[in-house]
Amino acid sequence: TGKQNLRFGYSQTVSRPDFRELALFDFLDVVGGRLTVGNPDLVQTDIRNFDARWEYFPGGNQLIAASFFYKTFDNPIERTVIATVGLTTTYSNATAADNYGFELEFRRNLAFVDSKLRPFSLSGNFTFVDSNIDLTDVTDIVLTSLERPMQGQSRYVGNAILEWAKPEWRSTARFYANYFSSRITDIGSF
Numbered sequence: 001t002g003k004q005n006l007r008f009g010y011s012q013t014v015s016r017p018d019f020r021e022l023a024l025f026d027f028l029d030v031v032g033g034r035l036t037v038g039n040p041d042l043v044q045t046d047i048r049n050f051d052a053r054w055e056y057f058p059g060g061n062q063l064i065a066a067s068f069f070y071k072t073f074d075n076p077i078e079r080t081v082i083a084t085v086g087l088t089t090t091y092s093n094a095t096a097a098d099n100y101g102f103e104l105e106f107r108r109n110l111a112f113v114d115s116k117l118r119p120f121s122l123s124g125n126f127t128f129v130d131s132n133i134d135l136t137d138v139t140d141i142v143l144t145s146l147e148r149p150m151q152g153q154s155r156y157v158g159n160a161i162l163e164w165a166k167p168e169w170r171s172t173a174r175f176y177a178n179y180f181s182s183r184i185t186d187i188g189s190f
Helices: none
Strands: 004-015 026-028 035-037 045-056 063-074 077-082 088-093 096-109 120-134 156-166 171-180
Antiparallel strands (some): 004 045, 063 096, 077 088, 096 120, 156 171
16 A cells, blocks of 8 residues: 555575685684684575565654564584684584564654654664574584574564754764674584
């Protein structure tokens, strides 16, 4: 309708290993300070994305939206800690993974509270993600568990934005705040 959209989408994408994930040399990772070595046997990750999104536009630049998504990953790449004296990090392919969840989003001008707040708007989103990784065919390392969420994937993610806009001055200022729940940073072996 004039104020609503309903969209469905499907796409296929890839995530290729980058140079340092492939290169068989040691380097010191700036984040974490661990010795890291690449894995030349990595293969690209194939990703299939399915999503559905409903959007409602009450007026102006205001928005209320809800989305559902489902993603499948073949050969996802994860950071893995090798059990050595100094704990070395490398990269490995898991067999497969699934992510699914939903996102709620809104954007609202604050003039409804008081007309003096017309230059301000508030927006935000909340995402819930359930991820599960398949490690049954991983043979290059000994893993501590065969079932867990994907490395780096938080279950909850939230963002809030307070914006001030003055079009006649050609000026905009934004304050961002975000939250993510705990997530696995590295995968252990043994």
